[in-house]
Amino acid sequence: MEASAAVDSSPAAPAFEVSARPDTRKLVLSSPRPPSLREEVVGVVGKAFRPRASGSGSGSGGGRAPRCASWVLTALQCVFPVLQWGRGYTLESFRSDVMAGLTLASLGIPQSIGYANLAKLDPQYGLYTSVVPPLIYAVMGTSREIAIGPVAVVSLLLSSMIQKIADPAADPATYRSLVFTVTFLAGVFQVSFGLFRLGFLVDFLSHAAIVGFMAGAAIVIGMQQLKGLLGLSRFTNSTDVVSVIKAVYSALHDPWHPGNFFIGCSFLIFILATRFIGRRYKKFFWVSAISPLISVILSTVAVYATRADKHGVKIIQNVHAGLNPSSAKQIHLNGPHTAECAKIAIICAVIALTEAIAVGRSFASIRGYKLDGNKEMLAMGFSNVAGSLSSCYVATGSFSRTAVNFSAGARSTVSNIVMSVTVLITLELFMKFLYYTPMAVLASIILSALPGLIDIKEAHDIWKVDKMDFLTCLGAFVGVLFGSVEIGLAVALGISFAKIIIQSLRPQVEVLGRLQGTNIFCSIRQYPVACQTPSVLPIRIDTSFLCFINATVIKERIIEWVRGEVETSDGKNRERVQAVVLDLSSVVNIDTSGLAALEDIHKELVSLGIQMAIASPGWNAVQKMKVSQVVDRVGEDWIFMTVGEAVEACLAASKGTALEC
């Protein structure tokens, strides 16, 4: 709103001085030139590279050397927040963090193995991903609770897209090298998003789209687990529901071993039961946190004891002990698939960031502090770049593990370091133990994590509030389920942008009326009590960008109204419309088509013998109307700061005419 006013009689209104009041009419046309496109771009880019003072005012006095040192310290603290919170870190916090880290590791180890399986990698790669990225994040990240490592959706994304280039079963070496290349590029993209302050790119996936996408991905991941749960040998590489159901249907005709199904189901029920207990009795939450680990141990011991693998129960078999090996040589940036890898990397980078920032923000808001989106992107990006060099795939913040970390009382990212070290010890000492772990138990661990991704209540709320948003949500869901992950994302993005275009396209014109006894003009549709001024028709253009897509519609709507008013009021004894006031207060910007529409409206009104006035244009609009000579055509005297002034002037002018006649 360019200008609005309290009700005149308001008792608290400030003392009124006629002499001090500036001439509002001159103010509109003499308003300063808005920043040009070039200045705006320079401003945005400049801001991106200026280091921000982090709250603490850098002293105004002092010599050059201390200021320089303090600037370096500030910059370092900016990049490594650990330097800031590390100083106040206490032994008590450390004790909490160690407990939280151990709990986290007990959940993280089985999940990592399961997600590696989902990403079609050997189990150790999931564990590697739980070692390096959390360490890097611990010194660079701003979230205190987030647990970094492999997550379900990104694992699915990677495998579903990369296996179109290389088959993980037939050529695991090429597949792995593509995975590391994608991870490296995803990290580079994330770092550049952070450096260039492109955090807004994450917003392109709206909340509604994420709700639908996550729910679709959860069902797809669940369907993929049927392979492990049923112990199938043949399965499809497609992720859509139709292919998977077909594959399961045809595989069930082969001989299959109910042992797998039995193991998977019983441990799934066990994990879900412990989670139920954990939710019911808050102090037993750790039961649900360690139940996956217990499941792995129990099932492995059981299979080893009964030699069930000889009777058709599928086991992991491929295990490889030891620290993360270097994978720098497996990253191929000038290979034949680099363009495809870059495409996959950008999708993974955005999805991973979206998840991490959503998780981080929700827990930060519980604890009452703020995440810095750009720093988070830097931290995530460097974690993934470092990860890609040490045999990790794309890591991000996991919702389920972050919740456990939070409940276990984590105070800082030290819990991530503790988890990382625990996983490292597991990699060194206990890897051989995993040889007999049944695949079905991994499936049940993944399955047990999925319900958290499906948020039916949120979808229902979206439906209640905004039908178009629900359409985005539904589009993402159906696209992921029946097409593929990329199709789901493309549909969601398409609907989201179409929403903006449609919103710009809808004719947004409101006839205004005066609220009785006040000088407030408001839409007569929204406030039916408002009364129309008989001979002046104030019309508000309700779009922030009067442009090619809506200019004609708005123009025709206005001309139709004015003609309607003129025609219907001709015969009756009602006063004829003598002036139209166009309220441009909502119009932030205008393009040449919008200016042409204003000219056409003016021409049409002149031909009908009606005066046109413009009220409260924004500075961009003023500037462009001046340059394109719309101001000259309409007349400088007919541009006002408020609708009220414009209406008064029109009434005065029409009275003058009436007297002359």
Added chain:
Amino acid sequence: MEASAAVDSSPAAPAFEVSARPDTRKLVLSSPRPPSLREEVVGVVGKAFRPRASGSGSGSGGGRAPRCASWVLTALQCVFPVLQWGRGYTLESFRSDVMAGLTLASLGIPQSIGYANLAKLDPQYGLYTSVVPPLIYAVMGTSREIAIGPVAVVSLLLSSMIQKIADPAADPATYRSLVFTVTFLAGVFQVSFGLFRLGFLVDFLSHAAIVGFMAGAAIVIGMQQLKGLLGLSRFTNSTDVVSVIKAVYSALHDPWHPGNFFIGCSFLIFILATRFIGRRYKKFFWVSAISPLISVILSTVAVYATRADKHGVKIIQNVHAGLNPSSAKQIHLNGPHTAECAKIAIICAVIALTEAIAVGRSFASIRGYKLDGNKEMLAMGFSNVAGSLSSCYVATGSFSRTAVNFSAGARSTVSNIVMSVTVLITLELFMKFLYYTPMAVLASIILSALPGLIDIKEAHDIWKVDKMDFLTCLGAFVGVLFGSVEIGLAVALGISFAKIIIQSLRPQVEVLGRLQGTNIFCSIRQYPVACQTPSVLPIRIDTSFLCFINATVIKERIIEWVRGEVETSDGKNRERVQAVVLDLSSVVNIDTSGLAALEDIHKELVSLGIQMAIASPGWNAVQKMKVSQVVDRVGEDWIFMTVGEAVEACLAASKGTALEC
């Protein structure tokens, strides 16, 4: 603007009655429910199929039969405007129309032959296209001056796109059948645009895009004429500048005959000279109108007399006398290329409509009447459907011929009928004469029509007013010139829509200040004289759609400001910000992300101990804030109709707090 007010002291302000003033606060929350998505869609669709009363009020009394008859008459008049203007048609108008029609034909015949050549069809097809579509348009169209027939840009579009499917030189029959199929489909698309009131689709090509597109197309068409002008035998099928220059360069190494170039250039100079005379001396405009016909006659006679065709001057040769043959059997709607034809047809339909409506509107505005866009679409569509059945290709309104028709004093579409009949007579009697017409003279006729398509002044004006619009213009120009016609269109559309997205994305938040001595709140950047209220920070959100793409940016900008205010004013003796007023008057719509942002801002302000108030939300925003319980969280008492009221309430509350302390 949701509400605005005149300066309080305005002498013409109406008498003020406190008792009559409604309680504005209650009004906001009790405003009626806005129409739902379903109601809006039903409204738009319903409006599309409801016949509109054409100005004359259908009497309120009267029996059923006469009303029904008058309804039929109105509907008929609606479809065939000739029934409306035909009644008042006078002999004098007819005399003017006959003269205009004959002048039009003298320009139309050579142009039609030339454009047929550009469309890679035999000359008679251009003439056919000047017979049937003008007749249909004459009874259905609403423009009085427009001249219907083949035009340069559509001819280029057709040939450049269809020759990718079938080679017009090697397989002319298939090529022709594709041309008729495309024409038929284009007509069907245009009819459906008219029926479903999709006129706004034409607006998707903004004025700036059309300026660039037309200029690019004119240069491409000019380059294509080098073949005829130089009498080349080998030429390229590509339309981009690089290919054409290469083709001309390599062809110039072959033996070529300067006779072609001599004929072409001399008649081009002749036509341009007559046009210069016509512009200089208004009463000689007919000289420029008939100069192409004179050129054809002179050059044909010259070639016939000197037998120059034996010495390398290329002549038309293929001529076929007689009326339009039926081409219904050549339209293949279930052939293998139907999908491609439909794609080409929709591009041609939109371009043809864009040109016709632009031409029609500009002349209608000179004569002071209004075109009905939807009726024009119907008329054009039926013209092309009928044309496709009678060997015509896509026809539309030609700018150069419409200008001649207008200057020759056309009063109605009867001049189109006169032209059509004249072309018909030519087809019957004078076709054999065209055998010896040199190709070079056709090239010079087309070339002479091109400068009208390049509007450098307009491009300069666009640059001056709006740089982003100029980018659209330039994109279309460069795309057509160096890519192809479709690439140019795609680039223009892409930039245009990106413009809307970028506009939505830019953070649009303004701090408001009170204009001294008034109750007007306005942006302190636009009006630096406005002063900020010390303890209340009013902020206007300047976007009409607070949605996923801008919600986070806006939220962060607001929180940053508030924190900045709190932090910088803490140490000093300035009053601390105690309340923030969010002015939502520009926000027409809001989605779930926008609502979440409002909630987050509220949460953040509460944590800083700052009161939040919302001023003048639109009805969509009110409705959604109610459903999503944002109203409950902010508090019903903190939602106001104007910024002024909100600021007063905040001031009163903070005074209250101050007293309590």
